[in-house]
Amino acid sequence: xxxxxxxxxxxxxxxxxxxxxxxxxxxxxxxxxxxxxxxxxxxxxxxxxxxxxxxxxxxxxxxxxxxxxxxxxxxxxxxxxxxxxxxxxxxxxxxxxxxxxxxxxxxxxx
Amino acid sequence: xxxxxxxxxxxxxxxxxxxxxxxxxxxxxxxxxxxxxxxxxxxxxxxxxxxxxxxxxxxxxxxxxxxxxxxxxxxxxxxxxxxxxxxxxxxxxxxxxxxxxxxxxxxxxxxxxxxxxxxxx
Numbered sequence: 001x002x003x004x005x006x007x008x009x010x011x012x013x014x015x016x017x018x019x020x021x022x023x024x025x026x027x028x029x030x031x032x033x034x035x036x037x038x039x040x041x042x043x044x045x046x047x048x049x050x051x052x053x054x055x056x057x058x059x060x061x062x063x064x065x066x067x068x069x070x071x072x073x074x075x076x077x078x079x080x081x082x083x084x085x086x087x088x089x090x091x092x093x094x095x096x097x098x099x100x101x102x103x104x105x106x107x108x109x110x
Numbered sequence: 111x112x113x114x115x116x117x118x119x120x121x122x123x124x125x126x127x128x129x130x131x132x133x134x135x136x137x138x139x140x141x142x143x144x145x146x147x148x149x150x151x152x153x154x155x156x157x158x159x160x161x162x163x164x165x166x167x168x169x170x171x172x173x174x175x176x177x178x179x180x181x182x183x184x185x186x187x188x189x190x191x192x193x194x195x196x197x198x199x200x201x202x203x204x205x206x207x208x209x210x211x212x213x214x215x216x217x218x219x220x221x222x223x224x225x226x227x228x229x230x231x
Binding site: 003034038055091099101102103 | 154170214218
């Protein structure tokens, strides 16, 4: 099972919006509305920030939003802040009854 | 407070066996799925598999099927990840994580602190 494809890095200036893509196939991202996104700070466990494509868990900033079109899901971070500089991973349910992570994206705030 | 507490860091030799643990508290252990996730040094997250303590259902990622065993002892609210013969390439941080609801479609919202496994001769 191949990892979902994410850009290795995305950057933006404070206050701007950035988007991270997550490309899979019709057997994972495209076939189900069960895409999650995680934020991982250095040396820490991942934190769920989006589930089921576009839902935010309680307590997660509304600057984070998710969407999906075909086999590609996206995470948008609005009003970019210095604290958003870290790693982000998408994760999708698959037709094999398991889940798969994306390759990960490092966000840099310029 | 809902939390998952993992066992401590371990150093093993190639060929040795190992079982690491993940103890849940603050919630009904049998009603949520527990996943295991690998992160090799400097690399991304990899989904290994997921276990439902309520009926012992397990779903392995194809990459990890046959390489590890996921189990749980619901009497002590503890999930396990075990190897019968470690390799140097098993050196990694391993996280356990709990499903947000009673299925594993909607993401994992509670995570353990991670267990570092080092395999070296």
